[in-house]
Amino acid sequence: MNPAPTPSHTVGPFFGYALPFTGGGDVAPPHHPDALTLRGRVLDGDGEPVPDAIVETWQPAPDGSRTGAPGSMRRDAVTGRVVGRHGADFTGFGRVATDADGHWLVRTLPPGGVPYVCVAVFARGLLHHLYTRAYLVDDPADALLAALPPQRRATLVTRPEPGAERVHRFDIRLQGEGETVFLEFP
Amino acid sequence: MTALPPDLAQSAIDTEIAKARAAAPGGDHPPRDFPPYRGSALRHPTHPLIPVRDPEAVELTGPAFGVTDVTDLDRDLTRHHPGEPLGERITVTGRVLDRRGRPVRGQLVEVWQANASGRYAHQRDQHPAPLDPNFTGFGRCLTDDEGRYSFTTIRPGAYPWRNHTNAWRPAHIHFSLFGEAFTQRLVTQMYFPGDPLLPFDPILQSVTDQDARDRLVAVYDHGLSVPEWSLGYRWDIVLDGPAATWTEDEEEAR
Ligand SMILES: [Fe+3]
Numbered sequence: 001m002n003p004a005p006t007p008s009h010t011v012g013p014f015f016g017y018a019l020p021f022t023g024g025g026d027v028a029p030p031h032h033p034d035a036l037t038l039r040g041r042v043l044d045g046d047g048e049p050v051p052d053a054i055v056e057t058w059q060p061a062p063d064g065s066r067t068g069a070p071g072s073m074r075r076d077a078v079t080g081r082v083v084g085r086h087g088a089d090f091t092g093f094g095r096v097a098t099d100a101d102g103h104w105l106v107r108t109l110p111p112g113g114v115p116y117v118c119v120a121v122f123a124r125g126l127l128h129h130l131y132t133r134a135y136l137v138d139d140p141a142d143a144l145l146a147a148l149p150p151q152r153r154a155t156l157v158t159r160p161e162p163g164a165e166r167v168h169r170f171d172i173r174l175q176g177e178g179e180t181v182f183l184e185f186p
Numbered sequence: 187m188t189a190l191p192p193d194l195a196q197s198a199i200d201t202e203i204a205k206a207r208a209a210a211p212g213g214d215h216p217p218r219d220f221p222p223y224r225g226s227a228l229r230h231p232t233h234p235l236i237p238v239r240d241p242e243a244v245e246l247t248g249p250a251f252g253v254t255d256v257t258d259l260d261r262d263l264t265r266h267h268p269g270e271p272l273g274e275r276i277t278v279t280g281r282v283l284d285r286r287g288r289p290v291r292g293q294l295v296e297v298w299q300a301n302a303s304g305r306y307a308h309q310r311d312q313h314p315a316p317l318d319p320n321f322t323g324f325g326r327c328l329t330d331d332e333g334r335y336s337f338t339t340i341r342p343g344a345y346p347w348r349n350h351t352n353a354w355r356p357a358h359i360h361f362s363l364f365g366e367a368f369t370q371r372l373v374t375q376m377y378f379p380g381d382p383l384l385p386f387d388p389i390l391q392s393v394t395d396q397d398a399r400d401r402l403v404a405v406y407d408h409g410l411s412v413p414e415w416s417l418g419y420r421w422d423i424v425l426d427g428p429a430a431t432w433t434e435d436e437e438e439a440r
Contacts (some may be wrong), residue, residue: 003213003287005426006401007393009375010225012360014306016262018298018324019362045228058368066244070252073358080257093249109246118245118368128214129373129394144238153319154231174229183426184235185245185369 011050015122016097020054023084027095027108028056030087034062036166038117038134038158039105042098045175049102053123055172057094059105064112068092070155087127115139116156121172130185134158134170148181149153155180188235194350209396215425217391224349246430248368251294251328254377261327263297263339273302273320273340276414278376278404281333281401282423284365289333290425296362297337299323304343304357313345338416344383356390361423376421377403384425 013021028035038057042050062160069089076083085091091125111117116133138157139145145153155178158168173180212219218228218230238245264271278297282290300306300323303315307322323342329335342357358375365371377384384390384403393399401424410418 002285003283003286003422003424004397005285006374006423007398008215008374008426009389009392009402010223011362011373012375014300014308014311015298015360016297016427017307017308017322018360039379050229056371058244059249060244066247068250068257070250071254072249073255075254075257077257079302080259091249091274100438101404108388114244116244120368120371122228122373125223125227125229127218127223127226127230129371130218130231131369143240144236148236175231179231180411181233182231183238183245184234185243186238186239 010124010127011122011129012153013053013124013170020095020097022082023105024082025074025094025106027091027094027106029085032109034109035107036136036168037105037107038168038170039103040170040172041102042121042123042172043102043174047173047177049077049100050100050123051100051102053098053099053102053104053121053126055104055106055144056097056120056122057096057108058106058118058120059092059116060113061090061092062109062112070092074148115142119170119172119176123174128172131154131185132167132172132180133183136168151183158163190305193439196337196350196352196386198360199353199434200386203388203391207391210394212395214398215393216394220388220392223392225264241430245368246428247309247328248364248366248370251330251364255294260325261337263321263323263325263337266322267320268321271301271318273318273343275338276341277336277338277410277412277416278359278416278421279334279410279418279422280423281334282329282335282425284425284429285334285427290329290365290370291331291367293329293364295327295329295335297325297359298341299339299359300339300344300345304345306345311345311431315343315345340416341378344380349405354383356381356387356409362424363425365429366431367423367427367429370425370429371427372423372425374423375402377407379403393418403432408410412420
């Protein structure tokens with residue numbers, strides 16, 4: 001008999017000294033020429049910023065490999081402090097808390113083989129985290145995008161930041177006007 | 187003190203919990219919209235989730251963690267400062283399994299919690315209970331080959347919060363877990379057996395099924411207690427969600 005799953009609970013408001021880590025948003029090695037910025041805000045049903053959310057990203061390496069690599073939270077052997085990724089391995093994992101205006105930012109490399117970065121959102125008030133995808137391009141061949149009506153589809157596609165290069169804007173609206181499409185994996 | 191609106195009384199919350207439970211279909215996870223938990227009102231989507239059945243979905247794989255991410259000290263929350271923290275020293279251990287009952291090996295488990303007085307080492311925690319200079323309340327470990335995790339810590343205290351008048355969170359430890367797929371990600375909370383606050387807490391009660399709620403409560407295990415040292419609690423965790431490595435046979439058996 002299969003065991004019954006452990007129920008989800010909210011991350012609560014006090015994860016700040018536990019989950020975010022130094023360099024959590026620096027998925028791309030420093031100064032990498034292909035690095036892109038994925039950034040946006042998490043907004044609630046009133047359009048107000050959510051300052052106590054945490055956003056995680058997961059994606060294939062540029063070569064399409066999906067195994068990830070350890071070392072996202074690489075530690076200093078002497079002090080135990082998180083010293084950040086060494087940049088040789090692409091770990092594929094990002095984790096950042098939103099700041100006081102609900103903003104989050106991840107610097108990463110383009111995912112290989114797919115047009116999207118996987119996103120999970122956790123927050124106080126959110127009893128079960130939410131999955132979505134930040135599409136870097138509006139790929140006509142993508143089955144998920146193709147199945148959505150245009151207005152909803154648009155919530156999954158990042159917008160280029162005016163006047164900035166390789167900056168993709170992805171706001172996450174938890175509820176209401178322009179509510180982001182959230183996903184489940186049955 | 188000014189009079190508080192009647193909808194913020196515990197009795198009003200209790201009534202809402204009973205109503206929500208009667209209306210909810212049960213299930214393993216809480217509904218994202220659970221009115222007695224006031225914080226959920228503006229933070230749950232109103233559109234149904236879109237199912238993704240693509241066997242090539244990237245979410246069916248997940249990040250990897252290893253010995254570079256975790257130090258040996260991380261699993262003992264009582265040793266992160268020069269002195270001993272105040273409170274009742276406990277060991278919390280258990281196995282992490284996937285939905286097929288297979289051990290989840292080598293994956294990251296993170297915990298965070300209040301100190302023995304019910305105070306978080308967080309500037310936004312305004313509970314007038316003492317901070318403990320010898321306790322931060324954060325730990326990490328990797329599961330072993332049997333899927334086992336283990337933490338040494340102190341039993342956290344209950345703490346007030348502002349959901350309603352006289353709202354108190356039962357003692358709990360926050361857990362964050364990774365499986366082999368992003369779809370198996372779990373953030374949850376572990377409670378302590380016999381805590382009198384359990385029936386009053388809208389967060390625990392958001393899990394509307396009694397059996398599912400019971401799975402969030404650890405078991406006191408006398409065999410795990412260490413003489414003259416610590417009390418032992420056992421709590422097994424089962425990650426929901428599919429992984430890419432399941433064979434078709436297993437999918438069918440489900
Ligand atoms: Fe808490």
